[in-house]
Amino acid sequence: MPLKDILVHLDATPRCATRLQLAVALARQHDAHLIGLHVVDTVLPVMALADGGGGGALLGDLIEQLRQEGLAAAAGVEAEFRETLRREAINGEWRLVEGSLPDTMALHARYADLAVLSQRDPDDAASGAGLAVEQVLFAGGRPVLMVPYAGTFETIGRRVLVGWNASRESARAVADALPILAAAERVTILAVTAAAVATPQGEEPGADIALHLARHGVPATVLHMTAAGLPDAEVLLNQASEQAADLIVVGAYGHSRLREWALGGVTRTLLQSMTVPVLLSH
Structure with a gap:
């Protein structure tokens, strides 16, 4: 079965460009539809920042602040993704979803032939792509292409x-x-x-x-x-x-x-x- 749709996780981290570059190369080679998925995930940041001492209103304000920051960051990522599709003449679509990153990635991976994620950067606690790999691997039902957090890759699959x-x-x-x-x-x-x-x-x-x-x-x-x-x-x-x-x-x-x-x-x-x-x- 040929690759007809490729899902790539997109975020506002520096490695997003490398991940997208490889996904575009595969999409071009296989004439595949490229799906850019950006997840606004406030769950993990809130769990890390909450002190467990109550304060529902404060926590609600924090969640909304993180949500708005995530949506603002997503706008820039979307613009770059759409420009890449136009420049490379690749068919594709943008998806913006709010929810748990691991669960959302696994769900959307089920409707693609391949999911492209990044290796977790041990020096970047805010990078969420690596956190989703286990869930996508074992619950997504699709193969996962992991991109190293460091290095450049001129070719893939040769x-x-x-x-x-x-x-x-x-x-x-x-x-x-x-x-x-x-x-x-x-x-x-x-x-x-x-x-x-x-x-x-x-x-x-x-x-x-x-x-x-x-x-x-x-x-x-x-x-x-x-x-x-x-x-x-x-x-x-x-x-x-x-x-x-x-x-x-x-x-x-x-x-x-x-x-x-x-x-x-x-x-x-x-x-x-x-x-x-x-x-x-x-």
Whole structure:
């Protein structure tokens, strides 16, 4: 299935321009409809600022002040988005919604083929895009393209590295990324296995999924590596650097422990340490 609608989270942070640039590039490449979603979320700021000592009227005033500030900021973001659509000749639409950012993003992601968000900037507590990733990943039902909070990215999807371990999640990621893989110049399947552990990948890890992709007209090179004490996520990031990959495709893992959505180790490391955009599916 081709990418026909792409949802991009827009806000007033400096990284919004990079996120929009990548979303525009994908929309142009796939002739997709681009949806710019801006969420005026007063929930998290109020929770952080409220002292818990009552004062309903004061809290109401604070919420309204934050709301008006959010709507004012949204006007500038909307103007830039519409100008980008005009300049790039991209079909799209602007959506302004008031509500919880994670829940709103997950809801709107269900009606798009791909959701584009930013990695959370650890030095920017006000950046809300990264806060929504778990909700969108595990409740949105759609793949998520995460854009690193630092760096510039001239291309996306030309040189793709696929992290493969024959799991349900990695199979879902490959299927969701198929339109991007089909347009790529180079696709590499990376299968990382432990030397003494049996895997469901057969005698040649990665060969079966490469054959599946070949039937879809996607030639792929298989790279099988034996773990040498490094976590799988670090091996994946190292290979992305060595191969100058401009996109990583990987399954997202979650466990219901300690909190509603607890990320698996590989997913958590990628979200914290990514150096190139990462497409995740659950």
